[in-house]
Amino acid sequence: MSGDEPVDEEGFRLRGAALLRSAANDLKRDDAAAAADLGVSVADFAAYAEGRRAVPGELVRRAAAVWPVNEADLLPWRDDCPDGVVIHRLADSIASARVLTRGGIDYYEYRDTAMSRVASFRPEWIKMLSVVDDDDPAHPGVRWNKGHLLYQFTYFVGPVNYYVREPEGDRVLRMDTGDSVWGVPYSPHTFTSRSAGEEAYILALTYGGELVGDAQRELAALGAETAANFARAPGGLTFPAILQDFLNALALPADRLAALSGLSEERVADLLDGAVAPAPEEITRLAVALRVSPRDLMPIKRDVVGSIRHCRAGEAREWRYPSSPQAAYRIRELAGSSLHPHTRALEIIPLAAADRVAPSSSSLRTYQHQYVYNVSSQTADLAWRFEGRSFRDRLDPGDSAYLKPFVEVAFASERPDACRLLSLRIGGRVTPETRTALGTIYPGSLPRYLRENGRWY
Ligand SMILES: [Fe+2]
Known part of the structure; x- marks a missing residue:
């Protein structure tokens, strides 16, 4: 800081x-x-x-x-990130250490890692101070939180028990190094260590995504009933809710929609009460009738059972990037959910030697905000390009970094295939709708959108 x-x-x-x-x-x-x-x-x-x-x-x-x-x-x-990347050193992390108690016992040691004012990441290194000898969520050493606003991606190192409270009951997952969990806001959860002698910590990468900022302020001001009306649970009845919204927006009766789309009145009624799911061809016809894009009618797929999705280290999907033989990285995909398509958690394992690090055709570049933590005992060299300028630095073990969207970055290591970088990529407030809007404003207007400097007439 x-x-x-x-x-x-x-x-x-x-x-x-x-x-x-x-x-x-x-x-x-x-x-x-x-x-x-x-x-x-x-x-x-x-x-x-x-x-x-x-x-x-x-x-x-x-x-x-x-x-x-x-x-x-x-x-x-x-803007605290004018060069595109902010690096946070292990020494600063250690200097930020503080122990928080729960119910009168020392429970966690927290350490800050890389953060920026331009992204909603609030990532912490957290050491479990409470050691348990079983997997009982009612163990006296298990002290629960009340859940929190931010989404949480968690990466585990060592023998850590993860507990989550679902409406149906408490769940316990025995986690180990390389395992990961993604969880939705406000689900109560907690962590303990299964071993007094072994290192047991987590990287608790919390972030607000689309929920924080203006959306939260707008909903808080609009009121509880309105906010509840906006909430749309993904699942079986999502399509009827989406279709009904568009009918309400147009003040269009269902029989008129049937006539405009060429579907039968009975079919539209069944779609509206969720008795049947739409065929792809029906979505196309309804979209034409409503003068929207088919994507506007598409429901979100829910792959989360309860409030979390987890990924065991041994189950992670893996590939090389770019494709061999030019591969510069081994990529492992960690926990995530279809509920959050713009959030991606990866392990990035550099395969190139350190002297080869340079932004090039094998650079990594993404539209997301990116957080990186060196979880290995090998230094990573990094080189990046941002707004036409080039930079080089290194990430030692325990160092972390924040990278702005579209930064072109290359990682390499003295010992290829031995360095592991945990990467969490998230969307910010620039949603796909915002991107479309940016792409459709009057040509040449982007500078004014970012910094209006005169009267409009
Ligand atoms: Fe948490």
Whole structure:
């Protein structure tokens, strides 16, 4: 973590100016009208909106009082990762160590690992301090939490017991090195060690994904009943719910949908009450009738039983990348779920010697935010390219890193096939819908979208 100086002060000021300008634009205020609303001089407003002076907190509060905006709408993010990658050293991790008690006993030692303000990762190295001699979830050494908002991907090292509380009862999984679990928010869970003598810790990689940020703020303000209406459980009745939403949105009666799609009224009624599942050809016809894309009607597949999915080290799917003989990595796929298609947990095992590390055709590049932790006892060399600039560094054992989306990165090691990097890749707030929107705005407008710097007329 950094010192007392605010991170990225200039960028923060300029992005804040752009948000103020955007808010005034959206509300059709020119400088004089905006200044009058906000109780400042026209010259002062211009200085704020042009980024010559930082938007003061008082002005943000005033805007939220007199305009239909929220304080958060005028507050930009800070960029603490200008080179595309932030590396967190083991020594800093150790320096952050703190022991948290549960029910009066020392329960976990926590250590921070790589985090960035531009991603929702909150990853911790956690050592189990409570040792048990059985797999009983009611053992006095097992102290439960209440569950938490963030999703959690967990990677296990050593003899760790993982406990999860399901509505049907408590489950215990005996985990070992290389095993992993992915779990949904708010399911109560806990961990213990099965051995006082052996190292037993986890990498608890929590992240908010699409649930945190504006979605959570919007739902909290809309109210509990509305939030419950938005909730859509994946499963058998998802398609009827999706179809009904589109009928409601158009105020379109079901018999009219039948006529527009060429399906029988009985068939549409059966689809709407979930008595039958749609054939692919029916989805196409309904999509044409509703003037949407077939994907908008497709339900999410649920592969999670209860609230977790786990993957044993020995069961992980594995491949080489790129395909042999040019393979630079062995890739092992860890726990994940179809509920979160943009989350991917991998073990990345470099096969190239350290002197060959360079961004190249075998570089790894993904649209996701990426977290990497060196879980092995071998140093990894890394080279990356971001916004036309090239960098090199290393990840020693216990070091971790955050990588921005689309960073081109190559890993290598002194001892090929001996270094193991745990990689968790997640989507941020830029959802597939957002990507489509970015791709359809008027050509050449992207710079204005990122930093509006003038009036819109
Ligand atoms: Fe947790």
